[in-house]
Amino acid sequence: MAVELTAAHACLTGYVGIDEAEPLLSWAIDHPEGTVDLSGVNHLHAAVCQVLMACSVRIVAWPRDEDLARWLPPSRVWQHEANAKHTASKQCTDL
Amino acid sequence: MNPLLAQFVDESAELLDRCNEGLLRLEQDPQDRAAVDALFRAMHTLKGNSGLFDFPELTEVLHAAEDVMEALRLGRLQYQPSLGDLVFHLLDVVRQGVADIRVEQKPTAVIAQATALITALKGWLPQGAAEADSIQHEPSAVPEELQLVLPFAAQTALWPVFETVDTLWYIAYRPQPDTFYHGEDPFWHARRTPGVVWGTIVAPRSWPALENFDLYRCVLEFHLVSQAAQADIAHHFQFQRDSVRLCALDRWRLADLGGAEALTAMAGARREALVSLLQRGAWEEWERWLAEEPDASGPAAWFRGFAQAGQQDPDRLRAAVRHWAVSLGLETCVGTEEKPGGLPPSAASRPQEDLGRHDAVMPSTATIRVPAAKIDRLMALVGELVVAKNGLPYLAKKATSEYGAEPLARELRAQYAAIHRIVEDLKMAVFDVRMVPLSTVFQRFPRLVRDLARKLGKQVTLSVVGGETEIDKGVAEILAEPLMHLIRNSLDHGIEPPEERERLGKRVPAELRLSAWYEGDTVIVEVSDDGRGLDSDRIKQRAQEKGIMTASDLARLSERDAWHLIFHPGFSTVDRVSDVSGRGVGMDVVKQVVERSGGRVALDSHKNQGLRVRLMLPLAMMSRRVMVVELGDQPFGVPIEHIVEVVRCAPDGQQSLGQRATLVWRGRSIPLVNLGEMFHTIPGPRLNGFGECAVLVGRVDDAEVGLIVDGFRETVDVIVTPLEGPLAQLSVYEGSALLGDGSVLLVLNLRELIQWQWS
Incomplete structure (x- = not known):
């Protein structure tokens, strides 16, 4: 499964298609403080990208896939990067 | 609606008026350079303004229109009436779209017609321009609105690529909003572009609240740089041609993107040394300079890449460095003995940028925008003050008759006189605020006349006189409708087709006059034509057929009285119902509307010489x-x-x-x-x-x-x-x-x- 959603955390892996966009949006609305792990992602559908960029969730891990990583935008998602670096370890222990 | 959007809606109306006006002038004289410029500037500003909001269709349509205007301006395209029709139609659609924004928060009318309009507009562009605009870009031109989103680090990373190719392609891919419904994943498509050396996702400037977020409407753009051949890129985006803009990126353009910035980021002494050695082309010192640089990434890395990529053309490199240095105020370290070797790379694109900036400057005018409702309220209050003031004479009368206090009554009257004077002045002042020139009403008619004349196959010149005549806003607002009916009637019933006019020895084109002037406390607005005039016999005949009057009553009717029958509800002398006029509504509406505002209508007609309709309107409607x-x-x-x-x-x-x-x-x-x-x-x-x-x-x-x-x-x-x-x-x-x-x-x-x- 490409997306695993828990109360505080979303873990996306592999190819995340458009079907995941809606559940992800609902999750983001319900969990504005939620965190997202993209480390295992190879591709995000543009619709999923939009959702991640539009909502305020924090990305705690960026894709290991270098080709994908270089595309991800210097926008709101990025803004959380600095925070994410600090809190990533804490988040992990929460899990 | 947020204030910025509200302002956009207000300003758009004005800009559209300006476009209309420019286009009409252009139609009269296709060589009118000033008209083309005005039209282009208005269109350009409109497009620029629309770009502040998330209305991609609106911006695209306006952009396409702007391209056509640009072609006109540069003489690559000759004005033709059918192009005028298209642009007039476009202005109407945009006007409707802007009105839709007020109600529905989006330009529905524009969204519905965007593709058709853009295709039609593109059809007008000269072949070369159309191609340059979509996929085959000539290397020297950056599409004006295409903002290269190329961070400093990415520029630095691109320098080595120039060792193998001379030209890179900057691709801005803005998928259609409904692209997801076509089963497309634009991000995947962008990633699969051949020869990608850099790419990023460009998000809109602001996001809506998540609850309102339409996740199936694509709002992202993808910007990338590819080293593939242009044909390969074109092939990859062959089904997205309309969504893709391409711009050639040679080393000099890349240099121009970041040169000044890189230079600024450097410490003073290092910077001067660098400028100096690059100017002198002292490559042996260059290595030493680099070795001394503590931070091997950042600006130094940028310059290393730049120097390597630019060495093949040292003159141009020197010119570019010189240009940046001068723009940063570092003339001292640029040798004066050398003359600049050609234009700096950015010079070519300067004028367009300036044009955009010129439009963006807020004019510092002595006028302020006030919502009409506030003025109406002021007017209502003054009206009440007038009535309240009128109470004082009654009070004075009462002081004498009931209390026998004549001295008090006299003082009250004196006081009344003072207040009366002030209130009158105040009334005039507020009245003055409400006055608008009739040109605000008249300005829509040149367009109406043009469209109707074309539709009816008649040749008409409209002359407008007295547009500066000022009239109360309330009267001006109601005047538009009756005037429109009158003009339609003149065009449809009054003015003869050109052949008939020639047969009668009348002038072609026919003349339609719209004039206004003051007469005492009233404003006269007159619509006159040199057409057929009223035919009292036909009017009487028609009145009888319609059962408006009996034959015996009609026989007694004078010619002048017969004319007034055209104001009777349901009267129409033309047999066919055209979509211009002739539905038997119109003239009665004219009369009703004018009389409701306290005005009168007068007719004067001479057979085969024309009809003159005068609307006599009060200056003000307040009291x-x-x-x-x-x-x-x-x-x-x-x-x-x-x-x-x-x-x-x-x-x-x-x-x-x-x-x-x-x-x-x-x-x-x-x-x-x-x-x-x-x-x-x-x-x-x-x-x-x-x-x-x-x-x-x-x-x-x-x-x-x-x-x-x-x-x-x-x-x-x-x-x-x-x-x-x-x-x-x-x-x-x-x-x-x-x-x-x-x-x-x-x-x-x-x-x-x-x-x-x-x-």
Whole structure:
């Protein structure tokens, strides 16, 4: 499964298609403080990208896939990067 | 709606007007350079403004239109009437779209027609331009609105690529908003572009609240740089041609993107050393300079890449460095003995940028925008003040009659005079604020005339005179509709087709005049044409067919009276119903609307020479001047514009013609109406010591009538409010007004009164 959603955390892996966009949006609305792990992602559908960029969730891990990583935008998602670096370890222990 | 968007909507209306005006001028004289420039600037500003909001279709449509304007401006395209039709249509659609934004928060009309409009506009572009605009870009031109989103680090990373290729392609891919519904993943498509060396996702400037977020509407853009051949890129995006903009990125353009920035980021001494050595082309020092650089990434890395990529053309490299240095105020380290080797790379694109910036500058004008509602409120308050002020004379009268305090009464009157003067001044001042030039109404007609004339196959020139005449905003607003009907009627019924005019020896094109001027307290707006004029025989015939009047009544009708039949509801002399006019509504609307605002309509016609319709309108609608007349004990108001004269009439001045009483007045005999009888006031007409009764001579529609009343009082300025509820059925009253002493004055509607009397 490409997306695993828990109360505080979303873990996306592999190819995340458009079907995941809606559940992800609902999750983001319900969990504005939620965190997202993209480390295992190879591709995000543009619709999923939009959702991640539009909502305020924090990305705690960026894709290991270098080709994908270089595309991800210097926008709101990025803004959380600095925070994410600090809190990533804490988040992990929460899990 | 947020204030910025509201401002956009307001300003767009003005810009669209400017576009319309420019286009009309261009149509009259296709060589009019100033008109093309004005049109282009207005379109450009409009497009720029729309880009601030998330209305991609609107921006794209305007962009396409701007391209066409640009082609006109550069002489790559010649103006033709059919292009005018298209652009006029576009302006209408955009106007509707902007109106939609106010209501639905999105330009629905534009969204619906965007693709068709863009395709049509692109069809007009000269072949070369169209191609340059979509996929085959000539290396020197950056599309003006294409903002290269290329971070500093990415630029640095791109330098090594120039070792293998000379030209990279910057690709801005903005997928259609509905792309997801076509099963597409634009991000995947962007990633799969051949030869990608850098790419990023560009998000919109702001995001809506998550609850309102439409996740199936694509709002992302993808910007990338590819080293593939142009043909390969074109092939990859062959189904997205409209969504892709391409710009060639050679080393000099890349240099120009970041050069000044890189130089700025450097410490002072290092920077001067660098400029100096690059100017001198001292490559042996260059290595040393680099070795001394503590931070091997950042600006130094950028310059290393730049120097390596640019070494093949040292002159150009020097020129570029010189340009940046000068722009940063570092002239001292740039040798003066050298003359700049050619233009710096950015010079070519400067003028366009300046144009954009010029439009963006906020004009510092001495005018402010005030919502009309605020002025209306001010006007209403002044109106109330006028009425309240009118209470003082009553108070003075009461001070004398009830309290015997004549000195107090005198002071009250003096005070009243002072307040009266101030209130009058205030009234005039507010009135002045509400005044708008008639050109605000007239400006839409050149377009209307043009469109209708084309549709009807007639040749007409419209001349507009007196657009500067100012009139109350309220009157101006209601004037548009009647004028439109009049102009339509002239074009459809009055003005003959060109062949017929030639046969009659009349001038082609026909002339339609729209003029306005002041006459005392009224403004005259006149629509005249040199067409067929009114045919009273045909009007009579039609009136009979429609059962408006009987044949015998019609036979007695004078020519002038017959003309007025065209104002009868449901009257139309043209057999076919055109979509221009001729539905039998129109002229009656004209009359109704004008009379409702206290104005009059007059006709003058000469067969085969033309028709002249005059609308006589009050300058202001705020307060009405009425004369107070008495019937029994009750006061009634008669609008002053209907009053010709007040006379005393001895019984021997009255005659009976059949059943009708008439009054001989100034050598004419006019019908007499006993208002007292109509209102059943008791006792009958009040006579003075000479046995004379009071007669008010009124005029309605060029017809005079004498009204027998019991007495005259003063004239007052009042605010007439229409009657409400069941009383609204009583059409003999125009409305009611509050007098200064608090009593209610019913204001008579003379026209209805007379019609009621005759029937």
